Amino acid sequence: xxxxxxxxxxxxxxxxxxxxxxxxxxxxxxxxxxxxxxxxxxxxxxxxxxxxxxxxxxxxxxxxxxxxxxxxxxxxxxxxxxxxxxxxxxxxxxxxxxxxxxxxxxxxxxxxxxxxxxxxxxxxxxxxxxxxxxxxxxxxxxxxxxxxxxxxxxxxxxxxxxxxxxxxxxxxxxxxxxxxxxxxxxxxxxxxxxxxxxxxxxxxxxxxxxxxxxxxxxxxxxxxxxxxxxxxxxxxxxxxxxxxxxxxxxxxxxxxxxxxxxxxxxxxxxxxxxxxxxxxxxxxxxxxxxxxx
Amino acid sequence: xxxxxxxxxxxxxxxxxxxxxxxxxxxxxxxxxxxxxxxxxxxxxxxxxxxxxxxxxxxxxxxxxxxxxxxxxxxxxxxxxxxxxxxxxxxxxxxxxxxxxxxxxxxxxxxxxxxxxxxxxxxxxxxxxxxxxxxxxxxxxxxxxxxxxxxxxxxxxxxxxxxxxxxxxxxxxxxxxxxxxxxxxxxxxxxxxxxxxxxxxxxxx
Numbered sequence: 022x023x024x025x026x027x028x029x030x031x032x033x034x035x036x037x038x039x040x041x042x043x044x045x046x047x048x049x050x051x052x053x054x055x056x057x058x059x060x061x062x063x064x065x066x067x068x069x070x071x072x073x074x075x076x077x078x079x080x081x082x083x084x085x086x087x088x089x090x091x092x093x094x095x096x097x098x099x100x101x102x103x104x105x106x107x108x109x110x111x112x113x114x115x116x117x118x119x120x121x122x123x124x125x126x127x128x129x130x131x132x133x134x135x136x137x138x139x140x141x142x143x144x145x146x147x148x149x150x151x152x153x154x155x156x157x158x159x160x161x162x163x164x165x166x167x168x169x170x171x172x173x174x175x176x177x178x179x180x181x182x183x184x185x186x187x188x189x190x191x192x193x194x195x196x197x198x199x200x201x202x203x204x205x206x207x208x209x210x211x212x213x214x215x216x217x218x219x220x221x222x223x224x225x226x227x228x229x230x231x232x233x234x235x236x237x238x239x240x241x242x243x244x245x246x247x248x249x250x251x252x253x254x255x256x257x258x259x260x261x262x263x264x265x266x267x268x269x270x271x272x273x274x275x276x277x278x279x280x281x282x283x284x285x286x287x288x289x290x291x292x293x294x295x296x297x298x299x300x301x302x303x304x305x306x307x308x309x310x311x312x313x314x
Numbered sequence: 315x316x317x318x319x320x321x322x323x324x325x326x327x328x329x330x331x332x333x334x335x336x337x338x339x340x341x342x343x344x345x346x347x348x349x350x351x352x353x354x355x356x357x358x359x360x361x362x363x364x365x366x367x368x369x370x371x372x373x374x375x376x377x378x379x380x381x382x383x384x385x386x387x388x389x390x391x392x393x394x395x396x397x398x399x400x401x402x403x404x405x406x407x408x409x410x411x412x413x414x415x416x417x418x419x420x421x422x423x424x425x426x427x428x429x430x431x432x433x434x435x436x437x438x439x440x441x442x443x444x445x446x447x448x449x450x451x452x453x454x455x456x457x458x459x460x461x462x463x464x465x466x467x468x469x470x471x472x473x474x475x476x477x478x479x480x481x482x483x484x485x486x487x488x489x490x491x492x493x494x495x496x497x498x499x500x501x502x503x504x505x506x507x508x509x510x511x512x513x514x515x516x517x518x519x
Binding site for chain 1: 346350354407415416419422423424426427428432434436438442443453456460463464465470474478481482489493
């Protein structure tokens with residue numbers, strides 16, 4: 022077995038080790054910078070250039086006037102919060118800073134805990150009052166039915182908010198019946214609820230819709246940008262970091278970019294090595310293997 | 315009658331929902347809202363069945379010397395989460411329900427999902443090889459899309475434009491073709507069900 026064949030058949034545990042060591046580099050750097058070098062800003066700063074699809078979402082929120090209502094749907098669970106929490110935080114920070122009123126809903130069974138986390142910390146930081154400046158209506162199963170019902174009246178699926186207060190008792194809900202009374206909807210999701218929002222939300226009720234999604238989902242939703250069914254997309258950690266850059270609140274998105282860049286760099290190096298080894302073995306055999314795998 | 319009545323219910327309901335979509339009046343909205351209530355009621359009725367099935371299966375597994383521990387953890391977690399959220403006030407702030415969510419569920423799910431990075435790296439190492447023309451196209455596309463994360467100044471700017479084109483032109487064309495196929499297939503199946511041609515949903519042909 023020559024060197025190329027050895028590389029081709031490398032044990033996957035070496036790949037795991039390389040990735041593990043690579044993503045440890047920024048963490049080790051932060052520890053050393055904080056505790057040994059006693060630096061204040063220990064995050065590795067990756068240059069960020071906001072993309073047009075992210076900037077459109079930012080511009081949309083920025084164009085809203087104080088007192089107008091934004092609807093945010095938190096449809097992800099803890100497994101993808103590393104990607105989606107930073108963008109949710111950045112959007113809520115931007116909206117609260119502009120005195121925009123936010124109505125939260127979740128169509129994921131794990132959503133309530135995540136909304137509670139975000140609202141409790143950010144509302145306190147911006148001196149916002151529950152029921153006046155923001156409301157959390159809660160969780161309902163059956164996304165399509167819930168979206169359609171909210172299009173008729175929020176009080177149909179949510180007669181009370183998450184904490185048991187009737188919606189008619191909440192000052193934020195005065196004059197708010199359905200999507201017609203809102204400026205737009207931002208859907209933050211790691212699953213197929215985005216399809217329901219596009220089909221049953223934007224398709225039937227025609228409100229402006231933006232998506233915040235995980236990186237792996239992004240290829241499936243770019244098609245809706247050019248058809249104007251979506252006003253913008255925030256894809257993955259990179260999108261979150263771009264949004265944070267625009268808002269001017271450096272957060273977890275920018276901090277995670279160092280980890281993401283180094284992990285992707287290692288994967289790219291592995292792909293290059295793998296192909297060099299592949300062509301090396303093919304040259305020796307003097308033939309070409311067929312078929313994509 | 316056991317066949318005809320369900321087909322009649324499905325047919326009438328299906329046509330009513332189809333027609334109301336195109337008639338924006340108060341009465342059509344009322345029919346629409348009431349039918350949604352019915353779907354939720356029917357769905358909620360299935361929940362006790364699911365809970366019963368889950369509990370029964372895991373209570374039975376408690377007798378298995380190899381699996382009793384996992385079932386015990388499941389049943390214990392199930393009971394604790396129900397008990398801690400029975401009081402509505404416990405849903406916010408520093409409650410047991412929230413603490414279990416934040417300090418048990420969140421780390422567990424995040425840990426499991428983060429393992430994906432290792433599997434993706436291993437899969438990329440083995441899959442992205444230029445074995446044929448199609449595989450080479452896949453390899454180059456994947457390389458460019460991943461390369462957009464690299465902060466390399468002007469190179470990144472040019473690459474970002476190429477990736478944006480890939481996502482918004484060839485990717486969109488392929489996705490739209492798939493979506494249209496799925497849409498037409500779903501419409502055809504729905505019409506077959508409404509018209510009573512497709513009857514397998516009743517459990518037999």
